[in-house]
Every structure is written in structure tokens, then in C-alpha cells.
Amino acid sequence: xxxANIYIWQQPDWPHFTWDSTSFSQSLAMVNxxxxxLLGRISMFGLEAQSESVLNSVSEEIIHSAQIEGxxxxxxxxxxxxxxxxxxxxxxxxxxxxxxxxxxxxxVDAITQYAAPLSDQRLFAWHAALFPMGRSGLYKIDVGQxxxxxxxxxxxxxxxxxxxxxxxxxxxxxxxxxxxxFLTWVNTSQPIDPVVKAAIAHLWFVSIHPxxxxxxxxxxxxxxxxxxxxxxxxxxxxxxxxEILTHRKDYYVQLERAQHGGADVTQWxxxxxxxxxxxxxxxLLKTENVVRKVKFWQEHRLTPINNRQRKVVNMLFDGFExxxxxxxxxxxxxxxxxxxxxxxxxxxxxxxxxxxxxxxxSTSYTLVE
Numbered sequence: 001x002x003x004a005n006i007y008i009w010q011q012p013d014w015p016h017f018t019w020d021s022t023s024f025s026q027s028l029a030m031v032n033x034x035x036x037x038l039l040g041r042i043s044m045f046g047l048e049a050q051s052e053s054v055l056n057s058v059s060e061e062i063i064h065s066a067q068i069e070g071x072x073x074x075x076x077x078x079x080x081x082x083x084x085x086x087x088x089x090x091x092x093x094x095x096x097x098x099x100x101x102x103x104x105x106x107x108v109d110a111i112t113q114y115a116a117p118l119s120d121q122r123l124f125a126w127h128a129a130l131f132p133m134g135r136s137g138l139y140k141i142d143v144g145q146x147x148x149x150x151x152x153x154x155x156x157x158x159x160x161x162x163x164x165x166x167x168x169x170x171x172x173x174x175x176x177x178x179x180x181x182f183l184t185w186v187n188t189s190q191p192i193d194p195v196v197k198a199a200i201a202h203l204w205f206v207s208i209h210p211x212x213x214x215x216x217x218x219x220x221x222x223x224x225x226x227x228x229x230x231x232x233x234x235x236x237x238x239x240x241x242x243e244i245l246t247h248r249k250d251y252y253v254q255l256e257r258a259q260h261g262g263a264d265v266t267q268w269x270x271x272x273x274x275x276x277x278x279x280x281x282x283x284l285l286k287t288e289n290v291v292r293k294v295k296f297w298q299e300h301r302l303t304p305i306n307n308r309q310r311k312v313v314n315m316l317f318d319g320f321e322x323x324x325x326x327x328x329x330x331x332x333x334x335x336x337x338x339x340x341x342x343x344x345x346x347x348x349x350x351x352x353x354x355x356x357x358x359x360x361x362s363t364s365y366t367l368v369e
Contacts, residue, residue, distance in 0.1 A: 006260060007167065007168060007207075007259060007260065008207055008258065008259045008260070008261060008262070008263075009169075009170045009174075009178075009207055009208070011262050011263055013262070013263035014263065015178075015181065015182070015185075015204055016263060017200055017204075017263050017264075017265045018263050018264050018265070018266075019196075019264060019265055019266040019269055020264075020266045021196075023266050023270060024266065024269055024270040024273050027270060027273040027274060027277060028193060028195065028196065028273055030277055031195055031273050031276050031277050031280065032193075032195070034277060034280035034281065034284065035195075035230075035231060035280060037284065038237055038238065038280055038283055038284055038287070039231065039233070039237070041284070041287050042235075042237050042287065045287075045290065045294070046294070049290050049293075049294055050235070051088045051089070052290070053237050053286070053287070053290060054086065054088070054235050054236060054237065055079060055082055055083055055086070055088050056286070056318060057236045057237050057238055057239050057283070058082050058086070058107060058108075058111070058236050058239075059075070059078050059079045059082050060239040060241075060242050061107065061220075061224060061236065061239040061240070061241050061242065062078050062082070062103060062104060062107050063075055063078050064239060064241040064242045064244075064245040065216075065217050065220045065221070065241040066103070066217065067245055068216060068217075068220075068241060068244060068245050068248055068251075069216050069217060073100060073103065074094075074096075074100065076093050076094050077093075077094055077095075077096040077097065077100045078096070078100055078103075078104060079093055080093035080094055080095060080096050081096035081100050081101050081104040082104055082107075082108070084096075085104055085105065085108045086108065086112075098132065099132060102129035102130065102132055103129065103130060105129055106126045106129050106130065106218075106221055107221060107224065109122075109125075109126070110126075110221045110222070110224050110225040110228070111224055111225065111228045111234050111236055112234040114225050114226075114228035114229050114234060115229070117187045118183055118186050118187060118222065118225065119183065120146075120179060120180075120183065123179075123210075123218065124144040124145060125144070126218055126221060127143060127144055127211055127214055127218065128143050128144040130214045130217060130218070131143045131213065131214060136212065136213040136214075141212035141213050142211075142212050143212075146172070146175045146176055146179065146210050146211070147172050147175060147209075147210060147211055147212045148172050149172055150171075150172070152168050152169070152171070153168065153169040153172070153209050154166075154167065154168045154169070155167040155168075155169075155209075166252070166256050167207075167209075167255075167256060167259050167260075169207070169208065169209035170208060170209075175208060175210045178208050178210075179208060179210050182201075182204055182205060182208060185201075185204075186201055186222075186226070193230075194226065194229055194230035195227070195230050195273070195276065196269055196273075197226055197230075198223050198226035198227050198230065198272075199265075199268065199269045199272035199273065200265065200269070201222055201223065201226055202219055202220070202222070202223045202272065203255070203258055203259075203265060203268050205218070205219045205222055206219040206255065207258075207259055220240070220241050220244075223240060224236070224240070227240070237283055237287075238279045238280050238282070238283035239279060239283075240275065240276060240279050242279065242282070243275050243276075243278045243279040243282065244275060247275065250271075251275075254267075254268060254271045255268075286318075286319065289317050289318065289319070290317075292317060293314070293317040293318075296313075296317070300352070303350060303352075305347075305352075306343070308329075308333040308335060308339075308343055309343050309346070309347055311332065311333065312324065312329060312332060312333070312343075313347075313352065313367070315332070316366070316367050317367070323356065323364035324364055324365045324366070325362050325363065325364050325365070326340045326341055326344055326362075326363070327340075327362070329343065329344060344365060348365075351368055352367065352368060353365045353366070353367065353368065354366060354367075354368050
């Protein structure tokens with residue numbers, strides 16, 4: 001098999017993509033219906049509940065986009081930085097370090113300045129914020145500029161000596177004019193649905209792979225910018241990266257398939273829309289929890305509840321991971337086991353918590369419905 005015409009950028013029609021809109025028309029209609037439904041439901045919330053939803057969604061997007069690439073960010077630090085930069089409440093959260101501040105600034109710039117043109121200088125600033133030390137792990141990389149050098153940029157997996165090459169990006173000499181073509185297209189109004197535009201931009205950018213590292217995160221940041229344009233608001237109420245992380249293996253399979261295909265990107269757009277639909281449905285489910293949360297605090301506005309109890313109850317409404325036990329309680333609140341037990345028993349007496357029905361070696365607790 002020759003190297004000619006095995007990657008999407010080597011196709012003679014690159015980057016003039018084509019697609020069969022009838023193949024995903026129903027999915028697109030469903031996505032647009034869910035977007036409208038979500039924004040409509042959120043508009044009925046009070047300002048505090050809206051702010052909480054934005055804080056959760058933007059924080060999840062940042063944390064999970066990094067996690068897709070194997071980077072684990074401190075959740076509380078991210079939430080603190082997002083709240084600070086968006087002017088939201090963040091009492092009780094730790095001060096974010098310089099690196100997290102930079103990562104958050106990139107996303108906040110994308111979603112709050114979604115109407116501003118996307119330029120090479122803006123992308124360079126994002127890249128520099130992601131790699132403030134000029135290194136990716138142990139390796140020095142070119143920061144704030146397109147990748148250079150004659151070595152091919154490859155996406156590989158496997159141990160050294162037995163690597164599998166999944167994709168090879170265009171030569172670095174081709175990157176400047178390819179990116180200029182991409183940026184011109186992004187900044188120009190297109191006669192297509194803005195959500196479809198986001199799907200195409202995602203594949204186009206990551207296929208150019210213009211940076212030494214960080215291409216995936218910047219690609220998803222561009223996608224968030226374009227989705228903000230589609231919604232015509234900087235208020236983000238859903239996280240696409242959270243859904244991509246859940247189906248990360250399939251995400252890479254779909255990218256590789258598209259990058260080895262021709263100019264017809266119908267299958268990629270269909271997958272993108274399906275994933276976005278799942279993200280929107282998840283967000284709508286969370287709004288039901290917001291309604292329950294608001295109703296709960298209205299009912300208990302006069303109930304004596306300390307800060308530790310308030311923190312954990314809010315976590316249960318927001319989607320607590322795993323089971324709530326007394327050991328998790330004291331780890332979350334940095335308190336003693338005795339204090340955790342007293343807090344839990346107090347909420348049980350007040351009819352707020354109850355022991356989980358399944359029992360087991362370690363008792364877990366759930367909210368009383």
C-alpha cells in the first residue's frame with residue numbers, strides 16, 4: 001500500500017468536505033430541539049441556579065477535556081478559577097495555581113469572546129497558556145507558534161519499538177497556509193447549520209494538527225467557541241467533552257476512520273451529532289436535579305444545617321460519584337470521623353439523609369426523596 005491518498009489531507013479535494021445532510025437530518029433536528037429546550041428550561045431558573053449550572057458545566061468541560069488526554073486537574077482548583085474568572089461565587093474553594101488559571105483562561109476566552117474572530121495570534125496565546133514552561137512532560141516544545149521541523153507529526157500508541165501509527169499529520173511546511181485557510185473558513189459565515197460547522201471544524205483542525213502538543217484540547221476549545229456561537233450565548237449549560245470522555249475509545253476510532261477517509265465526512269458529522277445529543281440529554285437530566293435542589297433549599301431555608309452538611313448535600317444533588325459513606329464525608333470536609341458521624345446522624349434525624357437499602361460492610365447514605 002502506497003502512502004499516497006491514505007490520509008484525508010492527501011485527498012485531491014482537501015479541504016473541500018462534502019456530506020449527505022439527509023443522513024443526519026433527524027439527529028440535527030433533535031440536537032436543535034434539545035438545545036432550545038435546555039436554554040428554555042434554564043431561563044426559568046433564578047440567577048443563582050443559572051450561575052451554578054454554568055459553573056458546573058464549564059468546570060466539567062475543562063476537567064474532562066484534559067482527562068481525555070490523560071491529564072488530571074484538581075476539580076476544586078478548576079471550579080475556583082472558573083468561578084473567579086466568570087465573576088461567580090467561590091467561597092470555600094482553594095486558590096487555583098498558575099497553571100490551572102491559564103488552562104481556565106483559555107476556555108473562558110473562547111466562550112465569553114465567541115463573537116471575536118479566531119486568529120493565529122489568539123490560538124498562539126491559548127497554546128502558550130497550556131504550556132507555560134515550554135515543555136510537554138520532559139520534552140521541550142515550540143510554544144505559541146505552529147509546529148516546525150522535518151520529522152513527521154504522528155499519532156501513535158503502543159510501547160517503543162512496537163508503535164502503531166494511527167495518523168500522520170501534514171508536513172509542518174504546509175501548516176501555515178492550511179491554518180490560514182481554516183481560520184478564514186471559521187471566521188466566515190457559512191450556509192450550513194452552526195452545529196454542523198462545529199463538527200467540521202473539529203475534524204479539520206485536529207487533522208491539520210498544527211501544534212507540537214495540545215491539539216486535542218485546543219480543538220475542543222474551538223468546538224466550544226463555535227457551539228457558543230450556535231447558541232448565541234456565553235452561558236454554557238452542557239459539556240461535550242464529558243460525553244466524549246465517556247466514549248473516548250469510540251471518539252478516537254471515529255477520528256481515525258474519518259482521517260483515513262475521503263472528502264465525504266457524513267459519518268463523522270453523524271457521530272458528532274449523536275454525541276452532542278447525549279451531552280444535551282445529560283444536561284437536561286441535571287436540570288431536573290437543579291429543580292430538586294432549589295426546592296429542597298427552599299423547604300429547608302430555616303433548618304439548621306452547617307457548612308459541612310451543606311457542602312455534601314449539594315454534592316449529592318450535583319451528581320456524587322460513588323456511594324456516600326462516613327469515611328468519604330470526613331475526607332471531603334477534612335474533619336474527624338466522629339464529626340462526620342455526628343453530621344450524618346443529625347441529617348438523618350432531620351429527615352434529609354437515610355441509610356442506603358443495600359447495606360453492606362460500610363453503610364452508605366442517600367438523600368430522602
